[in-house]
Amino acid sequence: MKSISRVTRKFIYALLFLAPTSVFSEASDYNMPVGVTEVSKEIFDLHMLIMWICVWIGVVVFGIMFYSLFKYRKSAGAKASKIDDHFWLEITWTVAATLILVGMAIPSTTVMINAYDDREGDINIMVTGYQWKWQYKYLEDDISFFSNLATSQEQIDNDIPKGEFYLSEVDEPLVIPINKRIRFLITGNDVIHSWWVPDFAVKQDAVPGFINTAWTNVPKPGIYRGACTELCGIKHAFMPVVVRAVEQEEYDAWVVEKIALAEAEKLLNEKVWTKAELVERGEGVYLKNCVACHQTNGQGLPPVFPALVGSEIVMRDKTRNIEILMEGVRGAAMQSFANQLSEVDMASVITYTRQSWSNGKNGDGEIIIPQEIVDYKNKVDL
Amino acid sequence: MSTIVETHDDHGHHGPAKGLTRWLYTTNHKDIGTLYLWFSFLMLFIGGAMAMVIRAELFEPGLQIVQPEFFNQMTTNHGLIMVFGVIMPAFVGLANWMIPMQIGAPDMALPRLNNLSFWLLPMAFGILISTLFMPAGGPNFGWTFYAPLSTTYAPDTVTFFIFSVHVMGASSILGSINIITTILNMRAPGMTLMKMPLFVWSWLITAYLLIAVMPVLAGTVTMMLMDIHFGTSFFDAAGGGDPVLFQHIFWFFGHPEVYIMILPAFGIVSHIIETFSRKPIFGYSSMVYALTSIAVLSFVVWAHHMFTVGMPLAGELFFMYSTMLIAIPTGVKVFNWVATMFRGSISFETPMLFAIAFVSLFTIGGFSGLMLAIVPADFQYHDTYFVVAHFHYVLVPGSLFGIIAGVYYWLPKWTGNMYDETLGKLHFWLSFFSVNLTFFPMHFVGLAGMPRRYPDYALQFADFNAIVSVGAFIFGFTQLLLLFIVIKSIRTGKKASDEVWEDTKDWGLEWTLDSPPPYHSFTVQPEVK
Numbered sequence A: 001m002k003s004i005s006r007v008t009r010k011f012i013y014a015l016l017f018l019a020p021t022s023v024f025s026e027a028s029d030y031n032m033p034v035g036v037t038e039v040s041k042e043i044f045d046l047h048m049l050i051m052w053i054c055v056w057i058g059v060v061v062f063g064i065m066f067y068s069l070f071k072y073r074k075s076a077g078a079k080a081s082k083i084d085d086h087f088w089l090e091i092t093w094t095v096a097a098t099l100i101l102v103g104m105a106i107p108s109t110t111v112m113i114n115a116y117d118d119r120e121g122d123i124n125i126m127v128t129g130y131q132w133k134w135q136y137k138y139l140e141d142d143i144s145f146f147s148n149l150a151t152s153q154e155q156i157d158n159d160i161p162k163g164e165f166y167l168s169e170v171d172e173p174l175v176i177p178i179n180k181r182i183r184f185l186i187t188g189n190d191v192i193h194s195w196w197v198p199d200f201a202v203k204q205d206a207v208p209g210f211i212n213t214a215w216t217n218v219p220k221p222g223i224y225r226g227a228c229t230e231l232c233g234i235k236h237a238f239m240p241v242v243v244r245a246v247e248q249e250e251y252d253a254w255v256v257e258k259i260a261l262a263e264a265e266k267l268l269n270e271k272v273w274t275k276a277e278l279v280e281r282g283e284g285v286y287l288k289n290c291v292a293c294h295q296t297n298g299q300g301l302p303p304v305f306p307a308l309v310g311s312e313i314v315m316r317d318k319t320r321n322i323e324i325l326m327e328g329v330r331g332a333a334m335q336s337f338a339n340q341l342s343e344v345d346m347a348s349v350i351t352y353t354r355q356s357w358s359n360g361k362n363g364d365g366e367i368i369i370p371q372e373i374v375d376y377k378n379k380v381d382l
Numbered sequence B: 001m002s003t004i005v006e007t008h009d010d011h012g013h014h015g016p017a018k019g020l021t022r023w024l025y026t027t028n029h030k031d032i033g034t035l036y037l038w039f040s041f042l043m044l045f046i047g048g049a050m051a052m053v054i055r056a057e058l059f060e061p062g063l064q065i066v067q068p069e070f071f072n073q074m075t076t077n078h079g080l081i082m083v084f085g086v087i088m089p090a091f092v093g094l095a096n097w098m099i100p101m102q103i104g105a106p107d108m109a110l111p112r113l114n115n116l117s118f119w120l121l122p123m124a125f126g127i128l129i130s131t132l133f134m135p136a137g138g139p140n141f142g143w144t145f146y147a148p149l150s151t152t153y154a155p156d157t158v159t160f161f162i163f164s165v166h167v168m169g170a171s172s173i174l175g176s177i178n179i180i181t182t183i184l185n186m187r188a189p190g191m192t193l194m195k196m197p198l199f200v201w202s203w204l205i206t207a208y209l210l211i212a213v214m215p216v217l218a219g220t221v222t223m224m225l226m227d228i229h230f231g232t233s234f235f236d237a238a239g240g241g242d243p244v245l246f247q248h249i250f251w252f253f254g255h256p257e258v259y260i261m262i263l264p265a266f267g268i269v270s271h272i273i274e275t276f277s278r279k280p281i282f283g284y285s286s287m288v289y290a291l292t293s294i295a296v297l298s299f300v301v302w303a304h305h306m307f308t309v310g311m312p313l314a315g316e317l318f319f320m321y322s323t324m325l326i327a328i329p330t331g332v333k334v335f336n337w338v339a340t341m342f343r344g345s346i347s348f349e350t351p352m353l354f355a356i357a358f359v360s361l362f363t364i365g366g367f368s369g370l371m372l373a374i375v376p377a378d379f380q381y382h383d384t385y386f387v388v389a390h391f392h393y394v395l396v397p398g399s400l401f402g403i404i405a406g407v408y409y410w411l412p413k414w415t416g417n418m419y420d421e422t423l424g425k426l427h428f429w430l431s432f433f434s435v436n437l438t439f440f441p442m443h444f445v446g447l448a449g450m451p452r453r454y455p456d457y458a459l460q461f462a463d464f465n466a467i468v469s470v471g472a473f474i475f476g477f478t479q480l481l482l483l484f485i486v487i488k489s490i491r492t493g494k495k496a497s498d499e500v501w502e503d504t505k506d507w508g509l510e511w512t513l514d515s516p517p518p519y520h521s522f523t524v525q526p527e528v529k
């Protein structure tokens, strides 16, 4: 069975829709999204089927119960019978329950087998959950980037009105072409996250040390929004998923552009940087990557997230400072940023923290140039 | 069911000691039952206050009242307290009070152990709650405390949390040993296993479940402790460990735990339905078999909590089928309750109202449970408010209503005083209305895509969250009424008769005792025919 066909579905509805349908109609905001993929539609049908079976069992059972409560109420003079068992009745309802369950299990199994299929994709994308952002790496094309929440802190703190896509907008969405089999290889970098796009019916945990797979094939261009669904710490609610599905040509153009940008970024390493340039660039990097823990004012949230203001390392210990950013601190939320930031961004964010707040005045005032990061990488690689 | 031959006199009677030490040193099953029940009641208000914080924050989008860090501490502690501090102790309290009285025994088999099991609890929760006031903050990783969020990434106070879980576990294990020993050894002559009251049956099975899984929980937290302090890597992928292993062990404990929190309620509700339908429970033996099969099945369904961790297809299907199987014995129980009401002579006192609400609303929780068992659909439901709706339906109008029903049912027996029936009914209707207002809309928010454990959410979820919060506030404040009703009945309630309800002598040995019952329930064993 390929899927419960549309016609069967309409038929099932016709049979079951004796109850008010407003809330459960397909377009409702308060029901499971039908989604756009074949799998998501099958799952929606399955959900409706099971739900209506439950509703009808409920109607029958509660019907009998409320009938009894009314009919055999003592106030109406009911006298209790003494029957306390009936063998065949027990057997009948046990068998009936079993048959209904078998009836549910069969379509569930078919849908499941279809949804769970880990053949290679036309495009394979590695999805990595970080505290608190997603990284997307295109395995065929050497493209890799992070996707951060784009909603401003002011909106969250109710200082300014909330936008239409409050908490479900990102700075850089995942881009995929339509009508291609996309396979996701999903993993976690620190704690467990879970990558969910309701319209694709894809939800897969991102577990450190494991690579889970999921796939989709999106027939319709559009922007699809999802979320992280495994508690992953303070900003669990603030790492949405946004996928932009585009026509093949648009996708190809996007790939070319992304690769060109990465090349340009590499060239920046050779450029001669001034302190002011580094600080300016570093501020942007800092706001995007560090404020979640160390805060905009560099004061952190002690005791969990230390202040960078007045930190000995940040003020005077250049070597250790680079090392912390490149390697992370094992056993703490301070992760390695080596794969997340380019050499230029790394150098500039470190410079920024060393120059900002009171650190520039109180510390040694040294800047860090991209070449130092390149050197560090080469040294470690040996 | 049974008739009783009993000679009752208070020869050599000695009552409870006076003052505080009565409660500290007591080895009496009723005193300890009372302690458990009051403890659970206190925890209900603490855990409830946390729920109020959660709902206040979620009343509208944006962060208004608390920051995410504290919000996570609230969800975590709300869950831990409600599970381990409210539902379980309340059931143990009822067991302490009722098991000796229902099986015709003078007390529990191991009274000193009983005292210890209780007093471990305030210590455990004292430790747990004190972490909230420490600089690093309390546990913030969810009541399921998945590693590595609860190990490598946990606040330092996690060690206190681990210790506290150990102490709770010890308390439960000791309590279960006591209950099993009492039931197996101290039944009145003539009370064969298949003549035991269903509440006793449900507790016998629950106690075995506890003994089987509490050590697993202890093992889990010990492994965490090793990972955190002694350099092991059970759950740390960087050291070759396996974070998914944590979930397997946790849910191997956790799923039976779910039934631990509902089976005793099944027992209570069965008694109430037969009493107020004036008709013996329908299908007694199938009720017992259903309880037993639920307990056995509960050991092979754990991974239905983990359908999205990346199990092989065969695993997913196995756990789907085994979970669906549980619907059969559960369904049988519901059918039996309805059949008991059928052709009865039904009256609607407060305990019966709660029991009827239990049957209907627990069944709704059962339906959503069945939906969650369907793996492909679970990909959409998992970790959303749909799950939150599901387990609150089985735990609040399920377990908690079962407990409240039991309290109304037996309170007059315990204290010798009736509660105020009008207030009781008011309490019921307010609770019934608000519990649905709180938890029913959660199904829709979840289906629409709101993940659980979110301190803030996208705008399309706003309306329903506001409704949910209003419902939660009403429900929360309504429970103060229960406190008032209980105190009022103890202080000034009308005298209750020994039978309390109509013709209850047929429904159990407890009704043959005075109201309130003597300090040592049955000094002479009654004979059960």
Ligand SMILES: [Cu+2]
Pocket: A129, A130, A132, A192, A193, A194, A228, A229, A230, A231, A232, A236, A239
């Ligand atoms: Cu996450």
